Amino acid sequence: MRERLVKERRSKxxxxxxxxxxxxxxxVYVRxxxxxxxxxxxxxxxxFEILYKTPAKKLFPDLFRVSIDTKCIKEKSKEVC
Structure with missing residues (x-):
């Protein structure tokens, strides 16, 4: 659930x-x-950004999350997974 997105909609x-x-x-797509x-x-x-006057990073934090697999980097030293 994208809580901030729902919160912004309800606040308006x-x-x-x-x-x-x-x-x-x-x-259906909104839902x-x-x-x-x-x-x-x-x-x-x-x-959505324009409608809610809120940056996409706050509305859709899951889409902007960066995940770095350090275990993979250490194991393969020259390769990045």
């Missing part, structure tokens, strides 16, 4: 259907994005 008093109409996507079942494309992400 919007339903998922209203967000879908404003952004120009389906209500799946909020639940984290689907990831928005860059254009859709920008529309």
């Amino acid at each position: 008093g919007l339903t998922q259907k209203q967000v879908a109409e404003i952004i120009g996507i389906s209500e 799946k994005i909020e639940k984290g079942l689907r990831n928005p494309g860059r254009e859709t992400m920008l529309k």
